[in-house]
Every structure is written in structure tokens, then in C-alpha cells.
Amino acid sequence: MGGGQGGQAESASEWEAILAEATKREADIAPGLVLLAVDKNGKSLYHKACGFNSRLPDAPAIKDDDIMWIASCTKLLTSVCALRCVERGQVDLDEDLGQSHLPEFKNPMVVTLDDSEKGYNLRPAKNPITLRRLLTHTSGVAYEWGDSRLRAWRKDVGPIPDDKKGFMQHLYDIPLLFDPGEGWVYGGGIDWAGILVGRLNNTTLGGYMEEHIFKPLGMKDTTFYLSTRPDLEKRLVRAGKRGPDGGMIPFEGMVFRAEAHDESGGGGLWSCATDYIKVLADLIKDEPTLLKRDTVVNMLAKPQLKDGEALKALSKGRGGAVAANAANPSDAGINYGLGGMVQVKTSAFLPGGTLSWGGLPNLKWFIHPELGIAAMYATQVMPSGDAKNLDLSRKYFKEIIRLSGN
Template identity: 40%
Template sequence: MADFGKKVDEATDGEKPQILGVVALAVDRDGNTLLSHASGKTSLKPDAPPISPSSVLVLASCTKLLTSLASLRLVQAGTLALDDPALIETYLPELWHLDVLTSAPGEDLKTAKREKPITLRQLLTHSSGSSYDVLDPRLMDWRSARGEPPMAFAGELPGAITTPALFQPGEGWAYGGNLDWAGLLVERVSGLTLGAFLRREVFDVVGCDARVGFDRREVAGEQGVVQTVTNWEDGSLVDYPWPPAQLKSHRGGGGLDCSAENYVKVLADLIAVEPKILSKDTLALLFAPQFSEGSKPLAALRAASPVFTSMTGALTGSLSLASINHALGGLLITEDNPELGKSAGTMAWGGAFNCLWFANREAGIAGFYGSSMFPPGENRSSELMGTFVKEVWSKAGAKGKL
């Protein structure tokens, strides 16, 4: 088995590191640590402190899981329902009244009225039709025709995600602002900001400290978040500021900053024998496959493998598409990976800066790999994440956990 720690140390060491810093943690259902390693620095400054499990990272799309949990807390309480379109019509009228694109790329833009209802279940599984404007040329043309720049990651809500749908609800899969909409739904139903709701209903429940939230100044203090970086042409690391603009909106699809140790506290609860955030029945719902075989959303998801492999390649890169589905909290692996062993039932997703989380309630293991390296799927990061995942499964197996 390759030594994950040694590889990370090599990648983050020296005058010209390949990656700025990495922190990785994994636990089992009994609360035991399977792996803990941190290597590298928190910024490009010569005197930057070392990265650690308490360093605050830019979560980007790893935020989505937390918004799913917030939504399911309200479902569990009976305040929201997964399949009640009236909730969307009442609380998200901006989304409810959007049209659906009918033109193909390169054609004059054409839209039609939405014919099918939108539900929270579709938002949590990216099957509502909503997509990020930067991911579809037709949405970019739509923005341009309105004299607007791309706003997916640099605009306030709801305007940043208020674009025509790519398909009728429930008839496809498209990665986009669905969890931002779900976060807005949580806010409007609860009367709290998403950050305040998550603090009360998720973070405090599992004992997270102040190093998680949407207000970067409060979360990271003077030290700030781990600097987000990318590779320059000569292989050196350069600054990659994120987000592109300082936003007031609490974006449920990608706005949280969080330390690795806080994120793992949440993941640990998802696999715990006696969970606190969600009941066992609701957790079973969280991890259940949502798309039936032969359905349009499942076919579209599997056709979008470049999207999900850039986020979860360490877990899904060697799997057949037949083993891919979607849960209410992320991508779902439904068959064992021969390279890992018992991995069916693993739910996972990632973030733009090569962060990766996974949780398998049946196997009782969960882990988080955190870094600040853009773009997602960057080669060296993907290699390290793959080594991390394999070592976690190996350690779990050696301890008789699998």
C-alpha cells in the first residue's frame, strides 16, 4: 500500500511545492481515527504557518452536503416535504416562474413554459433543470442577451441562479445552483439565514467550533482561510482568489468556509451508531439511490461523468457507470470498487479546490481530504486523493471494520 503521508509530504515540500497544503482525516463509526495527516502551508508567504486540521478551508461545493442536511432537518420535522411542489411555488417564486430552454447550442434562444412541477427532491439531486450559467453556452448567451456577465459564482442570490431551466423538471440531470435554491428555501421557511440555521441545527449538534460559516471574517479571523492557488505555466503556485466577489448571500451550493476537523465531525455523525443530526430513518433516506434504472435523470447523470469524476475521481474513476446513482446528499456508489473492497453505499462529493468527502454508513467509515488547489481534478491532487481513499479503506479493513 502506498504511503499517503509520504506522498503528501513530497508534494508539499521544498522551494517549489506542487501543492500548497493538504489536510486529510478519516474516522470509523465508533469515533476512532483511521487516518490523520497534514502537510504544507496555509499561504504562499515565506513565513506562513503550517496547515493543520483546524485550518479554515474554502469548501466550495462541499457546502452542498450541509445544505442537504439542513433541508432534511426540516423534512424530518414535517416543515418541508421532498415531493410537495406547493412549497417551491410558495417560497421560491423566482424559480417556479422560470421558463425552459428548448433551443440547441448555436441556435437562436427559444424557451417554453415549464410543464412539470418542481420539488425539493429534484433540487437535492440536481434534476430540476437548473444549471450554472458558466456550464452551458445557451445560458451564457442568455446572460449576454440581457447585458449581464456570468453570475453563477460572483452574484448575489437569487439573481446569480435565476436562469432558464435546461429541461423539464425530473427529465434530466444538470450540475448547478440547485442547492443554492434549497438553501434559500431553508432560509425562507425557517426565518433564519442559512448560516444561523446550520449553526443551530447541525454544527452545534455535533460540537463544531466557530471555524465554520459563511462570514469569512468571523470564521477565519486575521489569519484568513488557506490561500486558494493554482498552477502557473512553469509549475509554480500562484494566487487564485475565491470567491471572485465578496458576497452577502449565504450560498448553499458553495459558500461555506470550514476546518477539516469540523467537517469530519459532521461526517462522523452520518455514520454513527447513534446519530444526532438526522434520525436513522432519515439517514436511510439520505443514502438511498434516487434515480430508477432507465430513468432520464440517471442516464443524464451517467453521461456527465466528466463532471462527477472531477469531483470524486478517487472513488469513481475506475468504476463502471452502472455503479453510479445519486443520493439526497451527493453522488452514490452502488457497487463495490475492486480496488477498495466493500465500498457500495458510499456517498461522496467534492469541491472546486480539490476537497473530497465521503461517507459509508454500512461500512461505518467517512473521510475528508482538504486542499486549496484549483482546478478540480488537477492531476497531482487526484493522485493524492486516490491514495488517501485506498489507505483509508485498507486501514479500516486491517482493523476489522469492513
């Protein structure tokens, strides 16, 4: 893997110099970073906490077990839970969930804009909602904010009643943006998958995670309910924010609510890097605890999107300049598995076969089941998609690939 996007550290000393410069107290990339990487045998490839717990001038040094809102990093754990249910025959990836476990989708509707007084139209969806479509963001379930069709619909039907606010089944009880399976949009599909896991097992998503992920892996510092864990609140990282001049300033308030009403399988967990890396480390083992090896390789990390509208939408939204220059959607070199984005072709910073995703405050992770390596880049910087953190995380991932000998 040579040259390319984001530059590449040629040696450990060069990377360490880049990292030291990036995490000085006066640096403007992030208040602090926790960087962890392991191989399939549990050997640590990299383990470093650098920088500070907040952007305040007297902030203490960040620690590797400091607590962060991991946001959409939650999605991987929810996907693992759902695939455990598939392994056990509790649900099929392609069954019509509206006719079984999620009756909310018995008669799904698709919203479109029109010239009527309401400004939108609803029509019956042509295809059913399935677990595969929920996990790959091809169900049509979007995040409500930022879409003109859903804004028009919400203006007409009114806000969510106060007694239902904060509950996932009401938050994402919204029209679809397209017929299931015929597009790709990032949204609340995995929150619905979390609801499904709870219903299949007569428990909550959090209860299922506690029993089947947290306890088996020894994850004692991960929760949906931060306000019930004062021991974790004491270790909370205070986020930084990209200021108007491009510098890093303190983020005022909380990046996410501490008082959760419900368990968001799409983004509700609080955790620390030393807990989260345990999940990544398990998934790259020859004999994982959480899932069967075959499930990891052929479901979690296997491309699910065929050439068509879904892959076009993913490539346009997530492929950046690579996708813009691609003659065909598949030329962008990315696809989507049941656990995150799949790097189909080797890029400038990740080898083909990598499964990766991240969380809103610029957290990022990857696993490569075949090479047996996993890494996490953990920070708390707003807003999402910060260019400086993207560049640094790519350099870090390149360094991990180099350290692994691949």
C-alpha cells in the same frame, strides 16, 4: 478491493512515503493537505496535516484547523438542513415548490437554442420543481457560466442589476435546461434548497445551520461571512495553482469572495477540516444528532436516479472512463443521493455504498453509513479537477479503507 485506478499503497509505510513526497516544500501536488478520517464510534482512523499554508517560499506549516473555502462541500450541510425540514413535516420531498414555498418556480421555463434573432427560445416546463429534484441536480437549474443556451438568454435580457448581484434568489433566477426530473446538470439547485430552509424557518440558512449544526457539533470555525471573523482570516490557507508547465505556483488573490452578500447553500462556507469532519462523523453514527439514521441511509445516501436521461447525464459527466465504457448508464456504477454521489458498485478506490462529493479547490470527502467510516481530503488547489490531487486523494481513500479493516 484490489489494484486499479490511481495505484494502491500496499502498507502504511508505503502510503506515508507517498504522502511525504507529495507534500515536500518543492513538490507540485499541493501547498498543504489536511487528512482526517474517523469511524462511527468517534475513533480517529487518520489525522495528519502535512505541507504548508501557501506556496510562498517562507510559508509556515499547515495546521489541521487552518481555514479553507470549502466550496461545494457546503452542499452536504445544506442537504442535511433540508432533510431536517422533511423529517419535521415542514415540506415534502415531492411537492410542487412553485405552488408553495418557492413561488419563483410557479411557472418555470425551459431554454433551448434556435435560429431566431435572439438565438434562443423559452417554453413552459412540463414538470414541477421539487425538493428532491433540487437536491439531486435534476431540477434543470444549472450554473449559468459555460452553457450556450444560458449565454444567449443572458445576452438578451442583460446582466443582473447591481443591487441584486450576489443574492442567491437572483443569481439562480434563470431558465431551466430541461424539464425537471428529465436530466441531470450540476448547478444552483441546492442554493434554492438553502433559500427554502430559510423561508420554512423564518431565518437565514446560516442562522439555521448555526442553531442545528454548528452549535450541536461544536463547530466554532465555520461561517458564510469570513470578513466578519478576523480570527479565521489569520488562519486562512492561501491557494496554489497549477501553472502552465504543470508545476504549483501561488494563486493570486482570493479563491472566493470574503465579503458575502448572501449565504450560498451550494458553495459559500469557509471552514476547517477539524470542523467539517464533525459533520461526517455524526452522519455515520448509529444514532446521529443531525438526522435520523433512517434518513441518512434511505434518503441522504440512497440512489435516487432511475435508468433514463438523468442517470445518463450523471454518468457521462461524473463517471469518467468507467461511464464511457458502460453499455448502460447503470453500468457506470454511480448514482446520486440526496446528499452527494453514491458509489453503487465497488470501484478501484471506494466500496459500494459510499456517499461522496467535494469542493472546487480539490477538497474531497466520503462517508459509508453501513461500514461506519468517513474521511476528508482538504486542500486549496486551483483549478478544480486537478489530476494529481485526484490521484493522491484516491490513494488516501484506499488507505482509509485498509485501515478500517474493510
